Each structure stands twice: as structure tokens, then as C-alpha cells.
Amino acid sequence: MKKAIIMGAGPAGLSAGYELQKKGVDSVLLEAEKEVGGISKTVKYKDYHFDLGGHRFFTKFDEVNQLWKEVLGDHFKKTPRLSRIYYKNKFFNYPLTPVNALSGVGIFETASILLSYFNAKIKPDKEETFEQWVSNRFGKKLYSIFFKTYTEKVWGIPCSSIQAEWAAQRIKGLSLSSAIKNALFKTKNSSIKTLIDQFDYPTHGPGMMYNEMKNKIEKMGGNVLLDRKVSRIYHQEGRIQSIEYQDTSGNRYTQEGTHFISSVPITELVKMLYPVPPEEVIQAANHLSYRSIITVDIIVNRKNLFPDNWIYIHSPEVKLGRIQNFKNWSKDMLPDTNKTSLGLEYFCNENDDLWNKPDEDLFRFAASEVEKINICEASDIEDYTVVRVPKAYPVYMMGYKEYLGTVQEYLKKFDNLQLIGRYGLFKYNNMDHSIMTGLYAAKNILMDCLAFDTWEVNTDEEYHEEQKERPQRFRRRKVPVLGTSSTQQEVGYEK
Ligand SMILES: Cc1cc2nc3c(=O)[nH]c(=O)nc-3n(C[C@H](O)[C@H](O)[C@H](O)COP(=O)(O)OP(=O)(O)OC[C@H]3O[C@@H](n4cnc5c(N)ncnc54)[C@H](O)[C@@H]3O)c2cc1C
Structure with missing residues (x-):
């Protein structure tokens, strides 16, 4: 009989458990915190609900949308979006709209922005860093006003040390020229990925969604154990045998299973493995931050x-x-x-x-x-x-991919361990990407295969700028591109 042990009960782990339990596979979820939801939980303080950041629910994966609606029904509401940038005592539209941005900075800055934009078009830089990637699309001047300061606040490192891939994943589809085109010819179906005017939101914040998912898993017979931190993972001959976890008093317990899914940070996962991985794998994990x-x-x-x-x-x-x-x-x-x-x-x-x-x-x-x-x-x-x-x-620091690759290769040798989620895969996932990885892992278990590659979710840098929405389907291993999600995204910013 199949039994799935799922480490971490954030959106990714919960979705895996929900899907498995729905299809009759016994699942046990182990969550280190006293509540579920991970970084998408909602903190309640004196009847006020505080989201950790602000979690927009937006996806192009039909399956994720259906799941959200199935779980929360009428408590999931459409919310209009207004977000702006505050800079030099002024508010600017976000996503940037050319007239507003240019009129806000004044005539001299505008001239300098346009000059530097045309300069970037004529002589684009190579595209290894965030700074180069954005400057090529917006010009150096606009980059320095609207991208540099905020991005450096977020990352705490210079934009020249951030890998271009992050911008490619997050900004996608937006450039000064696309923003101008969008302003001039915006149609209802315009689908530049960053320009989104409304989103869904649970009435009491994202935690409501994930608490309800937990309730539903439990109603279907699954177990969601809170305050249970996984501390050791025993393996033998390329298979995970069992895991050890602790409660808040330090008591230790063991769980055995046939299939294991992990959404705990990949850097911590490798250090929990017993016997311990080779030193180069541990060292590679230590380089990820x-x-x-x-x-x-x-x-x-x-x-x-x-x-x-x-x-x-x-x-x-x-x-x-x-x-x-x-x-x-x-x-x-x-x-x-x-x-x-x-x-x-x-x-x-x-x-x-x-x-x-x-x-x-x-x-x-x-x-x-x-x-x-x-x-x-x-x-x-x-x-x-x-x-x-x-x-x-x-953090997508320059060179991180190589370190991640070393860890990834090592972990791939365990055929009953699947990695999911934002930290499980060390990928800048939104909730929908994380959920999709959880659903992929569940489907692999249900179908006795590894056809759905969790590493392939949210890797659509290959997509063309201003790509139109594609039908969502699963992407299988070694099969050329079938579908993608991509939520939003924000110019250089989390969300
Ligand atoms: C400020 C901010 C704003 C965001 N805004 C948006 C947004 O607008 N829209 C959007 O879609 N996404 C947004 N996100 C991203 C979203 O929060 C994540 O994509 C999502 O929570 C990832 O889910 P996950 O399950 O992969 O990981 P997590 O949410 O991190 O869940 C992992 C779980 O594993 C548990 N865990 C870790 N170690 C152990 C262990 N040893 N044993 C047991 N359990 C363990 C953790 O406690 C956690 O509950 C935002 C993120 C941030 C930080």
C-alpha cells in the first residue's frame, strides 16, 4: 500500500496531500510550525488579519484555479488592484505607464530617459546580470530610477551581482516599448504578464485558503501534524526508508512511508540525510542563500x-x-x-x-x-x-545555478523522493508554481512514474516577450514545452 510522507505544509505540501488524499493515497504531512500555510499564512493579531506581504492569487494554470475555488468557494473574491511606486515624494503608477512615469520625472529626466533607452536599443549590453537585463529593455536611466534602489533594498546586494535569470523570470513580457504599446493599444485580452488589474483574494487572507485545505485533507482521512520538525532522513540504496521528526519538547518520532515529498529548504534537506551526502554536496548547499x-x-x-x-x-x-x-x-x-x-x-x-x-x-x-x-x-x-x-x-546570486545543480544531481538519485515548492526547489515560485509542483509530485505517485518534472515548473525564460496565454497542461519529462503558468509579475519585485 502506498503511503506518502510530506515534509512541510505550505501551499506546495498541502496541495500534494490534498490531491493524494482525494485519490485515496494515505498521506502524512509534517509541519514544523504551529500552523499551516508557510510564508503564505496569515497572522491574526487582535481580530486583525495580517498577510506576510500581500499574496495575490493569480494563475494561468487552470488546475490551480480550480483547486483554489474548490477549497474556498464563495470566500474567494475578485479584488481590484492599485499599486504605485513612491519616489522623491511622488507616486508613480505600477506597472509603469509611460506618460505617468515620464511626466512625473520632469522634462530633463524624460529627455535623458529616452536618450538612454535609444542608446540601449542601438548598443545593448550582454545579459548576465539583473542590471544589464533591465537596462537593455528600459535604458540605464529608467533602470536607475525605477529598478535599482528597490531591487537593492530587496536583495541587499548590487544589481550587478544578481543573475539576469531572476529578471527574466519575474519581469518577463515588459519593456519600455511594450509598456508604450500597451498604453496606446490596450485591449481587453492584452496579456503582457505583468499588467494585471485584478486578482483573487480570500476574504480573511491567504491563510484562510491553506487552513481550509488542511481541514479538507483531515476530513478525507489524511494527517497534518503541526509543531513537528523533520530532523533526519534515513536512506539506503537510493531509496528513502524513513524520517525522524521532533515535537516542540524535543521528543523524537519516526515515520515510514513508500513515497517522500519535501518542501523544506533544499539546503536543509541535504543536511538531514543519513548517511550524509558527499562533502562537495554539503559545500554546494552552503553556497545557496x-x-x-x-x-x-x-x-x-x-x-x-x-x-x-x-x-x-x-x-x-x-x-x-x-x-x-x-x-x-x-x-x-x-x-x-x-x-x-x-x-x-x-x-x-x-x-x-x-x-x-x-x-x-x-x-x-x-x-x-x-x-x-x-x-x-x-x-x-x-x-x-x-x-x-x-x-x-x-537569492539568485551570480553562480548559484552551478551549486544548485550539484545538490540537485545528488538528490535525483533517490527514486522515491520528490522535491517541491519554493525552497524545496530553490526557485522563486509564486503560490501557483508551488502548488503545481505539489500536484506534479502527487500525480507521479498516483501514476507510479516520474513523468511530471517538478523542476520544470516556472522555467519559462524561453518564452517570448508578450507571449499570449497558452492552454495549461502538464509538462512531462523530456517532452518539449507544453504549458506554463506564469503569474503576474512585478518588475523586479516579489509578489
Ligand atoms: C513578501 C512575499 C510576498 C509574496 N506575494 C505573493 C503573491 O502575491 N502571490 C503569490 O502567488 N505568491 C507570493 N509569494 C510567494 C509565496 O509566499 C510562496 O510561493 C509560497 O508560500 C511557497 O509555498 P511552499 O509550500 O513552496 O513553501 P512555504 O510557504 O515556505 O512552505 C514550506 C513549509 O515547510 C515547513 N518546513 C520547513 N522546514 C521544515 C522541517 N524541517 N520540517 C517540517 N516542516 C518544515 C515550513 O514551516 C513551511 O510551512 C510571496 C512571498 C513573499 C515572501
């Missing part, structure tokens, strides 16, 4: 602050990266609509100065920053909570 975020969630005693769902803060004078305004995502995110609940996002490294600041100091710092950029008065903030999210982003 993550960026973390802190959200300072504040409750402001003001009814209306701004109409956006979120604002990107490009201004270099503050560390603040992005602000979410949750009542504009769903009115049910807060108990009192006379107030406003904001999520202030700071990008950092685990254990750096910001990360280690006591909550109260972080709050004071964040309050002074929102006041500095005229979002609200610090004295209007009546309460706050701080959430630290380690490993929020896999």
Missing part, C-alpha cells in the same frame, strides 16, 4: 490613508521596502473599518542588525519612517505586532 523579511504590522487610528493595495517605496532615504494596506485587499481583514491596518515590509538577512532589533525598537524605527514619507503620523498608530519571516526569498 536566502533573503528574509520583517513585517511591522501596524493599526492606525485613521479611516482612509491611501487607495492602493500596496506601495513600493523606492525612496532611498528610508529602509522601508513596501507597504500593504489590508482593507484594500479585503474589508474583512480588519474588525473596524474606521481604522487602517498596514504591513510595513523590511528586507533583511537573518540575524543582521535589523533582524536582531527588539520588537519595540523596530516599531519605533518603522513608525518614524512612515511619518518621514508622509503616510501617517507616528502618533496615529495605536498598536503593532512584528513578524519575522526567515528564508523569504531564494
Whole structure:
């Protein structure tokens, strides 16, 4: 009898468990935290719901859309989108619209933007780094105004050290010329991937979706064990035999299974394997790194602050990266609509100065920053909570692919272990990509094959700019491109 052990109950692990349990395969999910959802969970503080960032539900995978609707039904609502960039005391449309961007920066900057754009068209640079990739499409000047500062806040490293692949994955389909064309000839069916005017959102935030998925798995007979951290994975002759996990008191337990699925960070997975992998694999894993975020969630005693769902803060004078305004995502995110609940996002490294600041100091710092950029008065903030999210982003540093390749090759030799999810695959996945990898893994187990390659989800750099939506189908190993998702995406930014 098949029995699947799934490590991690974020969107990827839950989707795998949901699909397997639905088709009658016994599944046990082990989750290190006290709740499910991973970085897509929702934090509840005094009847206020705080999303960790802001999670738009948007996908071109029909199967993921169906799953979301099946799980949440009427609690899944269409939400209009407004997001802008704040730079030099001005707001700019995001995604960038040429007239707004150019009129906002003034006539001299406009001339310089256009000159540098034409220069990039005539003499494009090679495309190894983020800086080169964006400059080739927008010109150096526009890149330096609208991409550089924010991207460097997110990553904490110069854009010249970020692999171009990240821009290719995230920005896709957008360039100054495509933005101009889109502004002039925008049609209803225009499908440049970044330009999306609405999205779906659960009434109480993304955690609602994943809590409900957990409930449904349990109703179908599956087990979702919380506060259970996987600590060791035993293998023999190319097969995983069992895993060991611990509860919060340090008690150890063992689970055996026929199939194993992991959404835990790949860098941690290799270190849990026993017998231990060769030293070069461990060393390669040590070269892969993550960026973390802190959200300072504040409750402001003001009814209306701004109409956006979120604002990107490009201004270099503050560390603040992005602000979410949750009542504009769903009115049910807060108990009192006379107030406003904001999520202030700071990008950092685990254990750096910001990360280690006591909550109260972080709050004071964040309050002074929102006041500095005229979002609200610090004295209007009546309460706050701080959430630290380690490993929020896999970092696509120059050279990371080689290290990842070494780890990937080693792990491929285990024929009953499948890797899924954002950290399981060390890939900049959105929820839909992660879910799709979970569904792929489940299908492989159901069909007794490895036909669906989880590494192939979200690898559509080959796609043409402004590619039209394709029908979604599964992509099988060694079969040329069948389908893709791609959500959104944002110019150089998470979401
Ligand atoms: C600021 C921000 C904004 C975002 N916005 C969007 C958006 O708008 N739209 C979108 O689609 N996506 C968005 N994302 C991405 C989305 O959050 C992720 O794609 C998604 O949560 C990944 O799901 P996952 O299951 O792969 O991984 P995770 O959510 O990280 O889940 C992995 C789970 O594994 C558990 N785990 C780890 N180690 C162990 C262990 N040893 N034992 C047991 N369990 C373990 C973790 O606790 C976690 O619950 C955003 C991300 C961030 C950081």
C-alpha cells in the first residue's frame, strides 16, 4: 500500500496531500510550525488579519484555479488592484505607464530617459546580470530610477551581482516599448504578464485558503501534524526508508512511508540525510542563500490613508521596502473599518542588525519612517505586532545555478523522493508554481512514474516577450514545452 510522507505544509505540501488524499493515497504531512500555510499564512493579531506581504492569487494554470475555488468557494473574491511606486515624494503608477512615469520625472529626466533607452536599443549590453537585463529593455536611466534602489533594498546586494535569470523570470513580457504599446493599444485580452488589474483574494487572507485545505485533507482521512520538525532522513540504496521528526519538547518520532515529498529548504534537506551526502554536496548547499523579511504590522487610528493595495517605496532615504494596506485587499481583514491596518515590509538577512532589533525598537524605527514619507503620523498608530519571516526569498546570486545543480544531481538519485515548492526547489515560485509542483509530485505517485518534472515548473525564460496565454497542461519529462503558468509579475519585485 502506498503511503506518502510530506515534509512541510505550505501551499506546495498541502496541495500534494490534498490531491493524494482525494485519490485515496494515505498521506502524512509534517509541519514544523504551529500552523499551516508557510510564508503564505496569515497572522491574526487582535481580530486583525495580517498577510506576510500581500499574496495575490493569480494563475494561468487552470488546475490551480480550480483547486483554489474548490477549497474556498464563495470566500474567494475578485479584488481590484492599485499599486504605485513612491519616489522623491511622488507616486508613480505600477506597472509603469509611460506618460505617468515620464511626466512625473520632469522634462530633463524624460529627455535623458529616452536618450538612454535609444542608446540601449542601438548598443545593448550582454545579459548576465539583473542590471544589464533591465537596462537593455528600459535604458540605464529608467533602470536607475525605477529598478535599482528597490531591487537593492530587496536583495541587499548590487544589481550587478544578481543573475539576469531572476529578471527574466519575474519581469518577463515588459519593456519600455511594450509598456508604450500597451498604453496606446490596450485591449481587453492584452496579456503582457505583468499588467494585471485584478486578482483573487480570500476574504480573511491567504491563510484562510491553506487552513481550509488542511481541514479538507483531515476530513478525507489524511494527517497534518503541526509543531513537528523533520530532523533526519534515513536512506539506503537510493531509496528513502524513513524520517525522524521532533515535537516542540524535543521528543523524537519516526515515520515510514513508500513515497517522500519535501518542501523544506533544499539546503536543509541535504543536511538531514543519513548517511550524509558527499562533502562537495554539503559545500554546494552552503553556497545557496536566502533573503528574509520583517513585517511591522501596524493599526492606525485613521479611516482612509491611501487607495492602493500596496506601495513600493523606492525612496532611498528610508529602509522601508513596501507597504500593504489590508482593507484594500479585503474589508474583512480588519474588525473596524474606521481604522487602517498596514504591513510595513523590511528586507533583511537573518540575524543582521535589523533582524536582531527588539520588537519595540523596530516599531519605533518603522513608525518614524512612515511619518518621514508622509503616510501617517507616528502618533496615529495605536498598536503593532512584528513578524519575522526567515528564508523569504531564494537569492539568485551570480553562480548559484552551478551549486544548485550539484545538490540537485545528488538528490535525483533517490527514486522515491520528490522535491517541491519554493525552497524545496530553490526557485522563486509564486503560490501557483508551488502548488503545481505539489500536484506534479502527487500525480507521479498516483501514476507510479516520474513523468511530471517538478523542476520544470516556472522555467519559462524561453518564452517570448508578450507571449499570449497558452492552454495549461502538464509538462512531462523530456517532452518539449507544453504549458506554463506564469503569474503576474512585478518588475523586479516579489509578489
Ligand atoms: C513578501 C512575499 C510576498 C509574496 N506575494 C505573493 C503573491 O502575491 N502571490 C503569490 O502567488 N505568491 C507570493 N509569494 C510567494 C509565496 O509566499 C510562496 O510561493 C509560497 O508560500 C511557497 O509555498 P511552499 O509550500 O513552496 O513553501 P512555504 O510557504 O515556505 O512552505 C514550506 C513549509 O515547510 C515547513 N518546513 C520547513 N522546514 C521544515 C522541517 N524541517 N520540517 C517540517 N516542516 C518544515 C515550513 O514551516 C513551511 O510551512 C510571496 C512571498 C513573499 C515572501
